[in-house]
Amino acid sequence: MTDWLFDCIVLDGTVTTAADIGRYDIGIKDGKIALLAPARSLASTSAARVIDAEGAYVMPGGVDAHVHLSEPQLFGKGKSVDDYSSGTQSAIAGGTTTIITFAPQDRSNPSLLGALEEAEEKASGSAYCDYSFHLIVSNPTRQALDEFAILRERGVSSVKVYMTYEALQLRDNQILDVLLQARTDGVTTMIHAENGDMLTWMTEQLESRMLLAPKYHVTSRPQMLEGEATNRAITLSQLIETPILIVHVSSPLAAATIRNAQTKGLPIYAETCPQYLFLTRKDLDLPGFEGAKCVCSPPPRDGEEDLEGIWTGLLNGTFTILSSDHCPFLYDDAVTGKKSAITDDAPLGRFRYIPNGCPGVETRLATVLSADRLPPTKFVEVTSTNPAKLYGIYPQKGALMPGVSDADLTIWYPTRSLEPFPITNASLHHSADYTPFEGRMVTQWPRYTLVRGEIVWDRDNGGIVGKKGYGEFVKRGRSAFCQDQPAWDVAKF
C-alpha cells in the first residue's frame, strides 16, 4: 500500500475564511486540515487524491444551524417531508457540511430526554453530513430544566422556545425559567419572536371579513408584532443577563430593535434567512393558491426596502448568522401538505391552516453568494464560522485551522466559469415538490463538497457520491459567545 503524505490535496484555491482570503493549497490527513501552503507548491506532493480548485473559492463547509427534518406535526397538519437522508443529501449538494436540527419536546412529556433520543435515532445511520440538535422546550417543567445539565453532558448546548403557536407558545414567566437555567448551565436560548396573541387576534379579524387567501398570512403578522416580541425577548434576556439568539428575523423593525440592544452592549444575537433577502409579499400574492408555497413565519415582508434592510443588517453585523430555516412541506398534498388548508368552502385555502415553512437547505449558500452583496469573508462568517462559534463547535467546524479543524470544504467553480442558470426544483435533492426560489438566477454552485476529507458531492461526476450514514453526531460545547457567570441574584434588583 502506498504511504501517501496526504489523503487529499486541494490545489490552488482562493481559500476564504471569515478572517482572510489567500491563494493556497490545502493538505488533508485523517479527516483534518493538515496544512495550508502557497498555491501549487504541493503540486508534486504525494496524495491519494488531488482536486484542482483552479483558483475557485474554497471555504469551510457551510454550517446551517436551523433545519427541520422528520419532525412531528407541530405546525398544524403540515408534515415535514425530509428525513435525515434526503435532508442531508440536499445539504451537501448545496455545500453545507453540518446541520443543526430540532428535537421537539412533546408538551405532555415533562422530560426533554425522550425527544433527544428520538432525534438521535432518526439521524443515526441516515445522515450524509454531520449533525447536532437543538431541543425545543414546549413545557419547561422542573424536570426538563434540571435536564439542561444532562443535555450539556451529551453535547447539546442550545434550546429553542416559541412566543407563538398553540402547541409551543410559552408564557413570559416560563421563558424566564428557561433563560435562568440556560445561564446556569451554559446553554444558548433561541427565541421565535412573534406575539402569538396578537396574531391570533389579527387572524380572527381577517377571517371575520372572509379574507382568507395565502397573501393574508402577511397581513396577519405586521412587523410590529415581530418587533414587540423581539423587544420583549430582549427585556427577558436583560433581566437574567444571559445571551439569546433571535431566530429567523424578517423585518427591519426587529433588526433595528436588536441593533439598539447590541449597541448598549447586550449579548443579543440574531439570525436571518434567504427568504428575507429575496422574497416579499408579492410572492404570496400569486394566482390561486400558489402563494402558499412562500408561507413561512415570520412572513416575507412588504417590498424592496425591507429586503435592503435585512442585507444591511448582515453587512453591519446585526445578524450573527444566516440559516435556511429549511422546513419542507409538500405543496401538492391535501392531507399533510400546503393544500391541507384548502376546503370546499375556501377554495383558495385558509391562510391560518397553511403549514408554515419553506425548503431551503440546498439553496442557502448559492443564492446568497450569487447575489454578490456580501464580501466573501463576511459570507463565510455568517454561513459557517459564526454558527459554529455560536453553537459551540468552533474551530472543529467553521474554520480551516491545520491540525484542529475537520476537513469540511465547499469548493466553488472558478469565478465566471459557470453560465448563469435558473434554480429549478427538479435539480434539487430535497423531497419537497417545489422551491420558493424556482427560476431565480444563480452564477455559482458548489462544485465539490467534502466532509471530514471525503468528497460527498461532485457536481460534474456523479452528484451525490457520499454514503448514507457517513454523517456523525457532533458533540457541542458552550457557545463561544456565552461566558461563565456567577449565580443570578434576584435581590440585586
Ligand code: DUC
Ligand atoms: N418557525 C420555524 O422556526 N420554522 C418553521 C415555522 C416556524 O414558525
Ligand code: ZN
Ligand atoms: Zn421559529
Ligand code: ZN
Ligand atoms: Zn424553523
